[in-house]
Amino acid sequence: MEIKAQVEQLLNDFLAEREDLFLIDIKFSVSDHVRVILDGDNGVTLQDCLDASRAIEFNMDRDEHDFSLEVMSAGLSEPLNTxxxxxxxxxxxxxxxxxxxxxxxxxxxxxxxxxxxxxxxxxxxxxxxxxxxxxxxxxxxxxxxxxxxxxxxxx
Missing domain, CATH: 2.30.30.100 (SH3 type barrels.)
Incomplete structure (x- = not known):
């Protein structure tokens, strides 16, 4: 499975369990760097970012895809989109x-x-x-x- 589709599926599975969180943006670079920006109805904690990161990383095969992952909360400098x-x-x-x-x-x-x-x-x-x-x-x-x-x- 392509890395983009696999990451998106794992992230969607995680967000389905955490209805208080929602995806703002997900970016894939040509060097397989993945940046995920989350927001939440009550904000996003460091633990929320760790949980999302683990939900993706622990379910990916590093032998199949070599990538870097960054999961972050939408800060005050991020524009409102939804x-x-x-x-x-x-x-x-x-x-x-x-x-x-x-x-x-x-x-x-x-x-x-x-x-x-x-x-x-x-x-x-x-x-x-x-x-x-x-x-x-x-x-x-x-x-x-x-x-x-x-x-x-x-x-």
Whole structure:
């Protein structure tokens, strides 16, 4: 069996037993380096990564396939890709890069199958007179309009 198909099958078997975890990405290099990125509804622990790694490595024949394996959690620098990832970040601030190259930042309040809802807070010039006024706006954004979404890190 091809290494890619075998790794994917073993990973799917592992994830079927661990419904709290889900696959974000799996990459295969030409030098048979495999990188697996996992996320979880309650985060991913080091033990979760070890368990996934063992589920793959202990069931592969090293005489048949020589490969290196890296299993990691999706960090804060990884973009959000699936509705499940968005759901676990409700209440957090997101930074979105839109398909039209505009940027939007707001608090994630609602996640649906085809869109998300953000609360945007910003200042805009008064319609009459000088100065600015605070604005709180709720905006629904379809996934199809989002090029990249990251959890905003605030210190």
């Amino acid at each position: 509705p499940r990832q968005y759901r676990k970040n409700i209440g957090r601030s997101l930074e979105l890069l839109m398909n039209d190259s505009s940027e939007v930042e707001g608090e994630l309040t609602k996640v649906e199958d085809d869109k998300i809802t953000l609360i945007l807070k910003y200042r805009k010039p008064k319609e009459i007179g000088k100065g600015k006024v605070d604005v709180v706006e709720e905006r629904e954004i379809p996934y199809s309009d989002i090029k990249k979404a990251l959890v905003a890190i605030k210190f």
